[in-house]
Amino acid sequence: MTMLPTLTPIAWGLLAVAALLVGFSKTALPGINTISIAIFAAVMPARASTGALLLLLIVGDLFALITYRRHADWATLVRLIPAVVAGVALGAVFLALADDGSVRKVIGVILLLVITFTLWQRARGSRGTGAAVGAVARSGYGALGGFTTMVANAGGPVMSMYFLAARFPVKAFLGTAAWFFAVINLAKVPVSIGLGLITPGTLMLDVFLVPGVIVGALIGRRIATRMKQSTFDWAVIVCTVLGAVYLLVS
Template structure:
C-alpha cells in the first residue's frame, strides 16, 4: 500500500500536514484560510491529484463542522442558493474536463479579488444592509451571482469557500450562524462533488492513501478552530476571512 504514496521530500510532507491542519481550522473557525490549503496542495502535488486529495479532507472537515455548528444554520438562505449552485457545479464539471489548470486558477483568482474589492468597498461605504433591508431584485442577483460562482469554483478547484464566505459575510451573519450555514452548505456540496470527481479520475486509491495519513491533521485543526471560534471577536473574524481569502486569491493569480 505504501507504493501508492507519492515520493515527496520531508519538507513537502510537512507542508501537506500544515495544509491539512488549516483545512480543519477553516471548517470550524476561519473559512477563508482554506484557500491557503488549496495553494499548498496545488504546489506540492500534480493539479488533478491535489484536487481529489483535498476534496476528501474537506469532507472530513465538514463532519467536524457539522458536529460543532449544525444547529446554527440559516436554512432559508441555503435553500434559496440551491438552483444557482447546481448550475455552477454543472458548468464547473464541463470546464474542468476541458480547460487548462493554470488558466482556471487565474480566472478564479481574478473573480475572488473582484468579489473581495466589492465587499470591502461596501463595508467602507457603510452600504451593507441586512437581508430584510435589501431589495428583492438585489438579493436575487446576489444569490445567482455568488451561488453560481460558488458552485463553479468549488467544482474546478475546491475554491468555493472564499466566494461563499464573501456572500455570508455580506449577509452579516454572526460567527456561529456564519459557520453553521457554511458547514451545511459545503457538507452537501462536497458530497455531491465526490462521484463527479471520481468519474473524472480525480479520486484514486493513491489519493485515498495520502488522505489517510493527513486526516489526523484535519482533526487537530478542527479542534483548534473550535477553540478559536469561541474566543474571536466578530470584527476580527470578518477581517480574518477577508485577509485569508485575499492571500489565496493572489496565490492563484501568480502560481
C-alpha cells in the same frame, strides 16, 4: 508497490500543515482554507490536488456540523440551490477541458472580483440576513461558489464573501457554511471520481493527513468561541485576498 505519490519530506510537512488548516478553516476561519488550496496545488499537480483535498474537506465538514449544525440559516441555503447547481455543472465542464495553469488563474481572478464587490456592498451599509443581499447578487455568489468549489475546492472564499455581505454573526456564518459545503462536497465525490481526480493514491495519501484535519478542527473550535465579529470578518477577507494573489502569480 505503494499507491502513495512520491513526495519529499518537505512536501509531506507542507501537506500536513495544509491538512491542519483545512480543519481550522471549517470550525474557525473559512478564508484560511485558500492557503491549503495553494499548498496542495504547489506540491501536487493542480487537478490531482483537487481530488486529494476534497476528501479532507469532507472530514472537516463533519466536525463543522458537529459544532455548528444548529446555527444554519436554512432559508438562505434553499435560495442558493439553483445557482449553485448551475455553477457546479459549469465547473465540471471547465475542469474537464482546462489545464492546471488556467484553473489557478481563473479562480484567482474570480476571488479578487468577489472580494471587491463584497467590500463595496458592505461600504454601502446593507444589513440583515441573506435575503437582504438581493436576488441578483445571491445568484452570482451561488453560481461562482458552485463553479469554484467544483474546479478547485475554492468555493469557501466565495461563499465567505456572500455570508459577510449578508452580515451573518460568527456562529450563523459557520453553521450555514457547514451545511452548505457538507452537501456540496459529498455531491462532488462521484463527479470527481468520474473525472479521475480521486484515485487509490489520493485515498492513501489522505489516510495519513486526516489526523491533521482533526487537530485543526479541534483547535479552531476553541478559538472561534473567543473571536470578535470584526476580527473574524477581516481575517476572512485578508486570507481570501492572499490566496487569490497566490493563485494568480503561481
